[in-house]
Amino acid sequence: MNRALATTADPAAHQATDDLDLAVRLLAGTPTHEGRDPALLREWAEAADAFGAALEPGPCRARIVERDDGLEELLLARYTSRPATVEIYVDTVDRAERLIDELGWRSWYPVGSVRAAALAHESAHEHFHHKDTRAALKAAIGHTALRLGRLRVLAHVAGAEEIAAHAYARTVCGLGRSPLLLTAALAAAVGAPRREN
Incomplete structure (x- = not known):
């Protein structure tokens, strides 16, 4: 879980x-993106979110522990991935x-949706272990690593798979807000000192 999302203890x-602003914050807090133009990070976040939301839903084939x-x-x-396993932290x-x-x-976030969204999120990561899905995400984002004449090599954007996985979970589970919001709130709550009642 990305603690950079928790910008406050509340x-x-x-x-x-906004959910997209949270995605941009996730990218901005990812190593290799320091000093990148926020408008570029927003473009990448939008592309990754749209890609994840459009991923074909399917069951998680991994063993669940x-x-x-x-x-x-x-x-x-x-x-x-070896062996394909999703660990759920109850x-x-x-x-x-x-x-x-x-x-x-x-x-x-209806009752039970946290576990369902966590499972869907990890199922999206299972998709990204397939070369075609990774290549399609790179194409959707369109970040160029190298250009030689008409030859163009697309680059991996660190954090994009995470945003796509959150968008997939939001869409598949029918959530009202992205799991990124819950992630940020949880990081703030767990990182904050415990209150005595």
Whole structure:
């Protein structure tokens, strides 16, 4: 989970931030993008979001394993390719579900949607292990690494797959807001000092 998304210790403060602005913030906080033009980052974020939202939905074919040690590293889920496995961190999922209730965001994230979105997000990463899908994302973004006459080599944009995976999860799960909003709020909530009641 990208802690750079949490620009404040108040989880609710992220609600006013547009989903696309959160995607731009994710790119801006990704190494290799320091000093890049914010307008260019916005173009890339828009392209990655549109690509992810248009990905063909399908079941996750990976083995699913539940773990209980994600809060410290702020992990909701993780995909590993050998063997194809999605690890779901139930402690972080439970904390995210409670945070949604605390913030009054149930209309955007229905009960059970955190786990479903985490699984969909990792399923999108499974798509990106296929050469054709990676190439299609590069083409959608259109960032040129090298040009020699008519020959053009497209570059990988760090963070673009993450934005596309969030857009895929938002679309497949029918969420009212991007999981990026919940990610930013969760990073703020978990990073903030615990309140005593």
